[in-house]
Amino acid sequence: MDNQNRNMLLALVLCAGVLGVWYTLFPLPEQSPAVAEDVAAEQTLDAPVANSATPGVAAVPTEVVADTPRVPIESPELSGSINLMGGRLDDLYLTDYRVSVEEDSDTIHLLRPSGSNDAYFASFGWSANQGVAADAVPGPDTMWELEEGETLSPDSPVTIKWDNGAGLTFRNTYTVDDKFMITIDQSVVNNGDADATVAPYGLIRRYTEPDDLEGFFVLHEGLIRMADGSLDQIKYKDIADETAADRTTVTESGWIGYTDHYWMTTLIPDQTRPFEAISRYFGTNDVYEADAIMPSETVAAGGETTVSTRFFAGAKEWETIRAYQNDGGIVNFINTIDWGWFFFLTKPIFWLLHNIHALIGNMGWSIIVLTFVLKALVLPLSYKSYVSMAKMKELQPEMEKLKERMGDDRAGLQQGMMKLYRDNKVNPASGCLPMLLQIPIFFSLYKVIFVTLELRHAPWIGWINDLSAPDPSSILNLFGLLPWAAPEPTSFLAIISLGILPILLGISMWLQQKLNPAPADPSQKMIFAWMPWIFMFMLGNFASGLVLYWITNNTITFVQQYGIMRSHGHKPDVLGNMFGGLRKNKADATK
Secondary structure, three states: OOHHHHHHHHHHHHHHHHHHHHHHHOOOOOOOOOOOHHHHHHOOOOOOOOOOOOOOOOOOOOOOOOOOOEEEEEOOOEEEEEEOEOOEEEEEEEEEEEOOOOOOOOEEEEEEOEOEOOOEEEEEEEEEEOOOOHHHOOOOOOEOEEEEOOOEEOOEOEEEEEEOOOOEEEEEEEEEOOOOEEEEEEEEEEOOOOOEEEEEEEEEEEEOOOOOOOOOOOOOOEEEEEEOOEEEEEEHHHHHHOOOOEEEEEOOOEEEEEEOOOEEEEEEEOOOOOEEEEEEEEOOOOEEEEEEEOOOEEEOOOOEEEEEEEEEEEEOOHHHHHHHHHOOOOOOHHHHOOOOOOHHHHHHHHHHHHHHHHHHOOHHHHHHHHHHHHHHHOHHHHHHHHHHHHHHHHOHHHHHHHHHHHOOOHHHHHHHHHHHHHHOOOOOOOOHHHHHHHHHHHHHHHHHHHHOHHHOOOOOOOOOOOOOOOOOOOHHHOOOOOOOOOOOOOOHHHHHOOOHHHHHHHHHHHHHHHOOOOOOOHHHHHHHHHHHHHHHHHOOOOOHHHHHHHHHHHHHHHHHHHHHHHHOOOOOOHHHHHHHHHHHHHHHHHO
């Protein structure tokens, strides 16, 4: 195989590798796999069954219509209603959060009643046990009656009641704080002549995967469960793959629920008592369920018992969640935010970003300041890498001459390069370790910027009014100068509809690349030359906050590397090299 064919093959392999990594990290959306028909047929919806190996079998619940009896909810952060059917929390809005940045945009509708395609609700009831009939306890379809209170608010609890007509009276008392926590006190009074054994439970049901599922490897979306200090994160796809319920016994300190990018629902039983945390998927109905089943309670004749469960439904605000952990005794609740593998880095980095934002008041400038701070902290590591690159860059002309002399003599070229490094006391690998040590730090910064709620709908300057959304400007209308709108993000033209920030990202990557030693192989050199512009298009539809971080990081890296190169006697002429290269290419083309 001649050099030209070998180089072309290498170029194709490298390009395929880039595409393979890209589609691994950013896969196309896929449909949830179906559960085996024989299993799905058995997993019909019903109330959880205490101390049972398989779910109970019952008919699909009657769908809730719009005029079901309800109790209003009004608090500083939440609004909606409690459905008296099943005592469900199935109508909940986050009053401080909107779907888009538009002033007339709808409020986030977190929980929705059964009957809608994206139903999502919580219900609290009791499972029968030891001689108590299944219809003698309230379940997800029980019609409760309002006993006390008119509107659930921080100053006004609400109590609903259900009497089974056989001596047992059940009550659910709801209280809400000024944020996102609702407490449900479940009580039962035994007015009968015999003891009754029942088990309280809470459940969350979600019909189908959420429409706005991002499916991005950096972010966990799906079930989240804490059991005795151990955190489990299970994606929707993996839940649907299971052919049986996933049951975990929690001795103390646990919770279970579902997490999205910015929102979350979580069942939090008494942190000092055991319970069973269950995840299951009903393939027939395409329903994901999380259960918290508390131990059975034996209520003596003439006695009563009460069990308290908290239910978080709201935004994943760091300060709020941390307060529930530190002041509310919810163990490891801060881990409902997806800190990732490098949590020991992401947590302090987020703390720093949060406090910078508190001082500056603008998230865009806060990202820039944070990137400066981190780049300053890792400068001692960066310095060795940049010095190594400077020495390699100085040797570039001599290496080119060596390649011309050696021609196709690969062995001679290799020996000559090693001698050149030895004579000039250059170690090509000396800059690798410091660079590798920095990767976890900047990946953690990237993750913090991606997962943080503070970025959502946060403006920066001018046209950037939402740092969690792509740059809205477009080169196709000359950034607003021409009288037509930019293509929609879902349009085919969106891939070439570059905004100002993605273009600056491409330029910053190109400038940084010009300071690095060029690959010896012509094919590799060509691929690396195109990389900044390829990534400019690939990353063009990423969140503006992430692109801003990359631009800042690339710019700081360029300035640091440029300064260190000059301090070691090498004076890189980036623009001169570019125009010189263009002139050389033009001259070669005219020959």
